[in-house]
Amino acid sequence: MHPHCADAIADPDPIQVEPGVVCLRFEVMKVRSALGAVRHLVESGLVRRGDTLVDSSSGLYAHALALACHRYGMRCHIVGSTTVDRTLRLQLEILGATLEQVRPSADLKLDQNLRVHRVGELLLRNPRYHWMRQYHDGVHYLGYRGVAETVDADLPSGPLTIVGGVGTGASTGALATYLRRAGRDVELVGLQPFGSVTFGAEHTADPDMIIAGIGSSIEFRNVRHDLYDRMHWMAFPYARAGAIGLLRRSGVFAGLSSGAAYLVARHERALHPGRTVVFLAPDTGHRYVDAAYVGHEDVPAVDGLAPRVVGGVDELELPWSTLPLEQLARAAS
Template sequence: MYDHVADAIGAPDPIRLDAGLVCLRFESMKVVSALAAVRHLLDHGVVRPGATLLDSSSGIYAYALALACHRYGMRCHIVGSTTIDATLRAQLAILGATLEQMEPSDDLKLDQSRRVARVAEILAEHPDHHWMRQYHDRIHYLGYRAVAERLRAEVPGPLTLVGGVGSGASTGALAGVLREHAPDTRLVGVQPFGSVTFGSEHVADPDIIIAGIGSSIPFGNVSHTLYDTLHWTAFGAALSGSVELLRRHAVFAGLSSGAAHLAARWELRQDPTRTVVFIAADTGHRYADSVFARHAEAVPLDRLAPLQVSGTDRLALPWCRMDWRRRPAWGPASTGPPSTPGA
């Protein structure tokens, strides 16, 4: 029996969808990360019970940190994105977390920059607050070890792991643990167009930058050398992946999960000798109107194929794939390596 609802929410469900294809489904993935991080801080005396934990979030991590603080008797303060909806605002308030939400903006880069600036102001005003630094502190890797060990025990190898890159903690931690026992484990990262992490900031998606799997600023928790392959998906392609995941397998998951589902099916087609596991990081409820109500727009996945590119300057909507080959970040903005001449 679980001692707190956060423990139940953080526990993933591996679901076999087809031969060689597994969905690692979370109700809210970052809960497992936040719980382990807060527990580690308390155990090592970095923070004391009742201290205020602070961070910036577009939504999922805000909920995760609020739950972890509720579980361990901490205070929680969130500088939130303009994208946080009324449902989450109510949950945060009832859980005892305080939220400062950015003013409405269509520019998510500006939204993110404002949040970072506000965190700095709060720390200057309240030096006793602890900044969780979900994008930069490797403490957020800790919670995924148990998840990786479960995968290793339940899912036959060799494995290919597919997931949104985001802060880098989930896919990075899972791949790192899996490779301790199976170095041939492949890691496939999924990015939205417009993200700086692997160099697509020059390609604009007119519909949306998929929240949670990309970034407008470099993240220290992303280890570029862990990734074998990258996929970039536009909103329409990710929508098709989400709708097909629900229609074919009854898994109701978010937009980043749809993008990972799309990429995972392609990777399985390229090498059917491997078991492909993709991460479904959250449920689809917050996408009911923006994605699932538009299910008639979904394109059958067998009609979609990625453009194979050799460099980030060749990226183009709606879907691209690139062999990254565990290379380091290129340049100060972590924008990825240059293209191969003549490719």
């Protein structure tokens, strides 16, 4: 029996959606990260029961941190993006977390900068607040050790390819790190939106981009560039097609980054049929019903979608580009 809801939803369900392609389906993936981080802080004495933990979030981490704080008796304050919707706001309120949202902005960089600036103001006024630093603190890698153990135990013993959104780097980076330490042959393939600075695509832009959680307009120090073997950049229309295709073919109802990861996983499996490809589905599709699923009958099938292989980030083009291994160092420099 689980002692708390957070423990119940922290672990993913591995689902084989196609031969050699496995979906690691989470309800709220960052619960695993937040639980591991808060548990470590409590056990190490860095925070005490009743302290306030604060951070910035565009949605998923807000929910995850609120649940982890509820689990361990901490207070929680979130500086949220405008993407935090009514459903999540109500859950945060009932869980006892406080939320303040920055002013609306169509610019991702401005939105993230506003949130980070506000966190800084709060810390100056409240020196006993503990900033979780989900973008920068390696403590967020710890929670994924158990996920790596699940993957190692449940999947075939051969070589693995892990596919997922880069985001803060914790989920994909941690999985690859722990699986490699366990002796697995692991390739790590990252996914970014156009416009993300993390691997040098800030000169590009996707006018419909609403999958900000897998990229960044500011530097995330939690991303360890040397862990990744290949990188894909994908625009909203293809991520949308991937999400609808995933639901249609497997019954997995997931978000836009999951749809993008599904397309990348299919591509990687076709290139390397001897490897089992595991892709991360970090959340369910409920937040994306209006933005992605309405009008599904007009969305193209996934079978005809493929990336443009480029030789450097200066050659990136929408809707989907991929950078080979030997060129990746140029993107990270």
